[in-house]
Amino acid sequence: MFGKTSPLSIGRRPFSLATGVAMAGALVLVGSSQVLAATAASSQTLAGTSSAGVLSVTAPAGLTLPSLVGGSSTAATNLGSLSWTDTLNSATASSVTLASTDLYFAAGVGGHIPFSNFTISVDQAPNANALNSGANAVAGAASQVLSGVDTTPGTTYSSPITLATASTTSVGTWNQAANKIAVGVPANTIPSSDFAATIQYTITG
Numbered sequence: 001m002f003g004k005t006s007p008l009s010i011g012r013r014p015f016s017l018a019t020g021v022a023m024a025g026a027l028v029l030v031g032s033s034q035v036l037a038a039t040a041a042s043s044q045t046l047a048g049t050s051s052a053g054v055l056s057v058t059a060p061a062g063l064t065l066p067s068l069v070g071g072s073s074t075a076a077t078n079l080g081s082l083s084w085t086d087t088l089n090s091a092t093a094s095s096v097t098l099a100s101t102d103l104y105f106a107a108g109v110g111g112h113i114p115f116s117n118f119t120i121s122v123d124q125a126p127n128a129n130a131l132n133s134g135a136n137a138v139a140g141a142a143s144q145v146l147s148g149v150d151t152t153p154g155t156t157y158s159s160p161i162t163l164a165t166a167s168t169t170s171v172g173t174w175n176q177a178a179n180k181i182a183v184g185v186p187a188n189t190i191p192s193s194d195f196a197a198t199i200q201y202t203i204t205g
Contacts, residue, residue, distance in 0.1 A: 053088040057096060057203040068103075068113070068195060071187035076121055076180040084203050085173040086166060093168050094205025096137075097160035100146055103183065103195040104154030110190040113183060115146045115158040115197070123178035126164050132172025137164040139176075157200060166205070 060080025068074065086094040098120060103113040122144065126137040140162035148159035163176060 053086075053090075055086050055088055055094065055203055055205050057084040057201050058082070059199070059201045065181075065183060068183065068185045068189060070185055070189045070191065073182055073184045076119075076182045078177075079179045079181055079199070081175060081177040082163070082179060082201060083173060083175045084164075084201075086203070086205050087171055087173075088205060089171050090205070091168050092205050093166050093170070094203055095165040096163045096201060096203050098163055098179075098199060098201055099148075099157040099160040100199045101155060101157055101197045102150065102153050103197040105190060105193045105195045107153070110186070110188040112153045113185060113189060113195060114150055114153070115148070116150070117184035117186070118146045118158075119182045119184075120144045120146065120161060121178075121180040121182070122161075122163055123176040125178075127175040127177070129173040129175075132170070132174075134169030134171050135167040137166045137170060137174045139164050160202065163201075 060082055063077065063080060065077055066074045082096070084094075084096050088094075100115045100118060102115050105111050120143070122140050122142055124139045124142055126139055128136045144161040146158040146161065148157070150156050150158075163179065164174065166174075
């Protein structure tokens with residue numbers, strides 16, 4: 001009776017071990033490859049030549065004054081937009097001036113309005129271009145009366161007045177858009193007549 005029981009117990013252990021090995025052999029491995037970033041580059045060469053520096057001024061367009069009434073002054077009238085450029089990049093400070101002839105109609109009494117009757121209101125805030133370098137331009141006196149020796153009425157220019165002055169480090173373009181003129185009209189001015197004058201803007205530097 002003992003002889004029959006022992007062999008059965010021993011024979012079941014190898015069977016159990018074999019089953020465990022079979023289960024281990026059924027494992028499935030799952031994975032994914034790593035995604036690698038890719039870049040490429042290429043170069044471009046830029047070249048350029050700077051232009052020569054300039055010193056220039058651009059006058060406003062023509063202007064028609066209010067009616068010239070003898071014995072009174074006109075309202076201050078905007079002269080228009082004045083611009084100038086100094087890109088010489090030199091050690092000389094530039095300045096912009098204004099001079100004018102008389103308002104002229106004809107020779108003789110009442111035929112012209114002297115430039116000494118002109119009052120110029122100067123724009124006190126010159127506008128600098130965003131790409132300028134160095135100090136901003138500084139406006140001239142706020143109110144200036146023209147003067148000078150009027151040798152030939154209608155042709156002779158007044159002495160220049162200063163509208164703005166830059167420094168030796170100022171390089172770029174500026175604009176004055178609020179300069180104004182008021183004219184005192186003599187009482188004996190010939191009525192119903194067309195008068196004309198020329199205003200000259202000059203930049204030095």
